Amino acid sequence: MFELFSYGDAGWGDEILQGLAITVQLAIATLPVGLCIGFLAAFASMSRARPLRFLGFGYTTIMRGLPEILTLFVVYNGAGLLINAALRWWAPEASPIDFSPFAAGVVALGMVFGAFAAEVLRGAFQSLDRGQVEAGRAIGMTGRQIFLRIQLPQVWRFALPGLGNLWINMLKDTALVSVIALDDLMRMTKVAVGVTKQPFTFYLLACLIYWAMCVLSELVLAQMERRANRGIRRA
Incomplete structure (x- = not known):
């Protein structure tokens, strides 16, 4: 059985590791995209402008209600057609652009992650004491300084x-x-x-790899939470 996981033509070890590398790269590339979308959607849903609130709540409601695999299919098949249609309109002589599966995965998973992250971030922002913001304005801090020095550190702790x-x-x-x-x-x-024709062996290996990645992530997240909550007195 162990020969199945060896390297080279006789085994599948190198192919499995290459697939693992693609999975990790995809997750790492999706995270900042999803966080950016989440912050934008959260800001829109908390905006005083009604159109922005409608846009923010509409986005999170629609994206959270769609199956992830359906979003993936729509992005992979629709985004490429949309890009090439716009390219033909802008430059008819240009050759079509191939929308890669990796890019489609980043966009689709980022959109889904961003929709759920927006609600987490919105709840974190609403948990802040507004008196701290007013105190920052009273001492002459700009809106950017208030966000970076007062709001963001606490939002990070609440949302983590x-x-x-x-x-x-x-x-x-x-x-x-x-x-x-x-x-x-x-x-x-x-x-x-x-x-x-060894489904149990390879699917079990895949389960163990995904489980190991999740356990490692939980350990890292626990350390990040301890650091984010340093100096906070527990009741």
Whole structure:
């Protein structure tokens, strides 16, 4: 059995590791995209302008109600058509652009992550004491200084547990990109199963790898939470 996981033509060890690398790269690339979308949607939903509030709440409501795999299909098939249609209108002589599965995975998972993160961040912002903001204005701090020095550190502390859960869910959702032919861990596992006819062995290995990544993430998140809550007295 161990020969199945060796390197080279005789085993699948190198293919599995390559798929793992793609999975980790996809998750790391999606995180900042999702956080940016989450902050923008949270700010929009808390805006005093009614159109922005409608846009923010509408985005989070729609995206949280759609299955992740459906969002992935729509982005992968629709975004490429939209980009090429705009390119043909702008430069008819230009050659079509191939929208890669990796980019589609980052965009789709980032949109889903951002919708859920927006609600976490909105709740964190609403948990802040408004008196601190008024105190910052009273001593002459600008809006940017208030956000960076007063609001953001506390929002980070309040939102970190929820964002950590979203990260773990997103890490597992990366397995969905295998359906659009991205050679991630799940797709390489399926290929190995199809060739070797050993489904239990390779699917069990994939389960252990995903579990190990989630456990490692939980350990890192626990350390981040301890650091974010340093100096906070527990009741």
